[in-house]
């Protein structure tokens with residue numbers, strides 16, 4: 001596999017007012033990398049991910065993205081408040097497909113829109129995603145998405161993210177809400193994703209894996225260590 005850089009930061013500094021979360025980060029993310037962003041609550045992990053995505057500007061330094069990053073297309077993003085990104089008036093299948101198709105509910109009743117389920121099943125079957133999340137298809141049906149449990153909703157967010165076939169995944173606590181079996185299924189998907197040349201930047205408080213190739217550790221006072229792990 002040819003290793004190609006997808007993003008690199010130079011002297012990156014992140015702060016809110018006079019509090020520095022990151023003072024000086026040099027990070028290169030390449031195809032096949034899994035970057036684990038670590039640190040205690042409030043250390044700045046979410047802020048770093050959002051900055052790498054271009055959703056906020058750094059206070060210092062530069063970020064070079066080798067290709068244009070388009071969230072929902074070549075870059076998949078599972079935010080920390082992922083469940084709030086689901087559209088409550090859409091069904092499960094419609095939420096999964098919403099970024100791929102220009103969906104407009106044509107009736108007010110979810111029960112009258114079952115045709116989208118079939119489409120979602122076909123797309124899952126035809127894609128690389130395979131068994132990304134065990135049992136997710138059982139969630140399809142006529143119920144509006146806000147009647148599903150928290151873990152069921154998180155499964156849909158994850159499926160929606162990977163179904164767009166991104167080359168980069170930015171994941172902020174993606175295992176949150178998932179039961180162990182679902183988390184392991186997604187972990188196995190991520191292992192295959194980086195093996196195929198995808199790049200992942202991930203925050204996770206659960207030690208499920210996959211094992212990182214780079215560890216970025218955010219410590220107090222904006223001290224950051226960035227360690228590439230030899231394979």
Ligand SMILES: Nc1ncnc2c1ncn2[C@@H]1O[C@H](COP(=O)(O)OP(=O)(O)OP(=O)(O)O)[C@@H](O)[C@H]1O
Nearest residue numbers: 016017021039040041042043044045046047048080
């Ligand atoms: N808009 C803001 N203005 C001022 N401070 C903020 C703002 N947003 C976040 N912060 C603070 O910046 C710090 C870093 O927040 P961030 O959400 O990046 O932490 P985190 O490492 O992701 O934490 P957690 O593990 O709890 O998710 C926190 O102390 C937070 O209170």
Ligand SMILES: [Mg+2]
Nearest residue numbers: 045046047080
């Ligand atoms: Mg966070």
